[in-house]
Amino acid sequence: MDKDLQMKLQRAYDNGMRAIAAKQVDKAYAIFQAVLKAAPSHGPTHLQMGMIENARKNGLTALNHFAVAAKLMPREPVVWTKYGAALLNENRDAEALKALGKAERLNPNSYPTISCLIQAHQRSGDFKKAKVYLRKALKQRPHDGRLYRLLSMSHTFSEGDEQLSKMLSVNPDALEDDLSRAQLEFGLAKAFEDIGQYAKSFEYLQKANARAKTAYPYDPQARTRSIQSYQAAQSDVDYTVPLPDAVEDAPIFVTGMPRSGTTLIEQIIAAHSNVTSLGETGFMRTRVQRLLQNGKTFHHLNDVSDKLRKVVAEGYLSDVAIRAPKAQRTVDKSIGTYLCLGVVKQIMPNAKFIIVRRDPRDTLLSIYRNFFDQGTHRYAYDFDTLAHEYASFVDMVEFWKTKMPEAIYEADYDALVADPEPQSRALIAAAGLDWEDRCLDFHKSKTSVKTLSLAQVRQPIYKSSQKAWQRYGDAINPLLDALEKRGIHVPD
Incomplete structure (x- = not known):
């Protein structure tokens, strides 16, 4: 590529990224479209277009952009993670696991990759592997209530359950926000339901739903x-x-x-x-x-x-x-x-x-x-x-x-x-x-x-x-x- 053209494209791409940072998504979209028209093989732009299309609920278009980005930037773990997540959204789980496996090999401790692997293994019915990744994720983010809820979905609790004890030991005030607290409480409600303590389960359900209702009002x-x-x-x-x-x-x-x-x-x-x-x-x-x-x-x-x-x-x-x-x-x-x-x-x-x-x-x-x-x-x-x-x-x-x-x-x-x-x-x-x-x-x-x-x-x-x-x-x-x-x- 001509050096002047390369510099011009980089400036345009940078302008697109500034528009993203300013939450001017339509402006960024137009800029990135122009970049791809001039340079169809510009991998970073395909990645950004994929994320924009994903946010717009255009899943298939997003998937196509991520697929191209993966071919053009095969050493970038974030690309493989985004591609894997897009494949999951289209129910192409076997392909998603391959893409996420590549992302994991490139960056074994990437939280977004681990999070996608949890979802992929749960959906495919491999709850044993899902738990492995859940525990790995919890080591990185012990204050993420979502992880406790996800763990409860693939775990059957029993009296004296070690996992329940760990969840009860979590200080709700240490969690990231009210939605994170709500997800921990949904997880605890599931645990107490499993062991037949329905009154206790309902207490946590009321707390969790009250938080979620505040965050997501209904008309x-x-x-x-x-x-x-x-x-x-x-x-x-x-x-x-x-x-x-x-x-x-x-x-x-x-x-x-x-x-x-x-x-x-x-x-x-x-x-x-x-x-x-x-x-x-x-x-x-x-x-x-x-x-x-x-x-x-x-x-x-x-x-x-x-x-x-x-x-x-x-x-x-x-x-x-x-x-x-x-x-x-x-x-x-x-x-x-x-x-x-x-x-x-x-x-x-x-x-x-x-x-x-x-x-x-x-x-x-x-x-x-x-x-x-x-x-x-x-x-x-x-x-x-x-x-x-x-x-x-x-x-x-x-x-x-x-x-x-x-x-x-x-x-x-x-x-x-x-x-x-x-x-x-x-x-x-x-x-x-x-x-x-x-x-x-x-x-x-x-x-x-x-x-x-x-x-x-x-x-x-x-x-x-x-x-x-x-x-x-x-x-x-x-x-x-x-x-x-x-x-x-x-x-x-």
């Missing part, structure tokens, strides 16, 4: 407006008539509330020889929302129908082809998809919709017992907002049962757990598949799993999580009252 009115907007945008449509040139593909969408059993349902379907699991992609809702939403208002489905096939359907299938290029059929477990089923029905009339329902007391208590990263599921940290969110979900499901009842299959998690084989057979039939006995052996699959129930999903169907709400006695009465206030029926 019930905004949620109600959002539900109403999605319904208005997809009303007055004849869903028996697909759009002209509708896509013939028949993806299977599993959706529902978090902690309702969506992962179990997905894994049973994904065990079928003709099906590939995509995990929780968010691809469809993201594309629909970009098309329908205009600021705070929504376009009606009929007003954008000419764009649906190209912008949404073809875009979605393009995303899927990158993640699962050899798949015959796919199952997509994106819980937010229930908001836009009408759009999907019009552009993909052969798609199958599985909505998972579970006893709301168990569903909402399970949400309350967990911490959700990056401010997602903000309703999760208070019984009243949990009940509001659940009522919103029920409202949307009833809307679809009115608008296109033949297209919806409701999978009853509690019935499935009580009688697995007939319920699994009905599920597989609803997905448009022929029965295979392997669907009952889903827990033997090596599929990557993104769920808070990392250990449980590697087991056969079990009943121990049913009626878990009863263990907490009067402590959950406020949840029952909040459900009753919203007219939510609970089983006898």
Whole structure:
């Protein structure tokens, strides 16, 4: 490269980095684009573009930038760590472990690398290795509450447990911030639950949720407006008539509330020889929302129908082809998809919709017992907002049962757990598949799993999580009252 051009590019790159430091991300993006146009093989710029695209939730674009950066800068551990993390986000766990292994060899004590390796091994079901890296991470950062929560997720505690003693010895005031304290408390709640001390467990749950609620406030009115907007945008449509040139593909969408059993349902379907699991992609809702939403208002489905096939359907299938290029059929477990089923029905009339329902007391208590990263599921940290969110979900499901009842299959998690084989057979039939006995052996699959129930999903169907709400006695009465206030029926 010409020396003058090299100096000019370096100045431009430095300007881009200054824009990043000043939080002028759009300006930095434009600068880095110009650098890559002049020098497509500038590795540091690919790294920065990957991080910007990742922050913008453009995971596949970010992955491409990190892949190029890894080829151009093979001796830089941070590049391999970013590349490995991006591969994890796309459910390419085997490739992610290879990339993270290279990062670890280049810098064995890198905390970001160790953190990614924890996640990779937990998701692949290798909890023994995950614990090794967790302990290594804790030696570096004993005041990071997140690590204690992660450890609790892959560890079953018992009376006199050494790990519980270590967690109890941590001074909360020494932790980094309130969110770190909350994550330690979520971990302790899990530990006391494991050993059957439910009153003590609930004490820690209340503390943890109070901290998280302060950090991530929830606006019930905004949620109600959002539900109403999605319904208005997809009303007055004849869903028996697909759009002209509708896509013939028949993806299977599993959706529902978090902690309702969506992962179990997905894994049973994904065990079928003709099906590939995509995990929780968010691809469809993201594309629909970009098309329908205009600021705070929504376009009606009929007003954008000419764009649906190209912008949404073809875009979605393009995303899927990158993640699962050899798949015959796919199952997509994106819980937010229930908001836009009408759009999907019009552009993909052969798609199958599985909505998972579970006893709301168990569903909402399970949400309350967990911490959700990056401010997602903000309703999760208070019984009243949990009940509001659940009522919103029920409202949307009833809307679809009115608008296109033949297209919806409701999978009853509690019935499935009580009688697995007939319920699994009905599920597989609803997905448009022929029965295979392997669907009952889903827990033997090596599929990557993104769920808070990392250990449980590697087991056969079990009943121990049913009626878990009863263990907490009067402590959950406020949840029952909040459900009753919203007219939510609970089983006898």
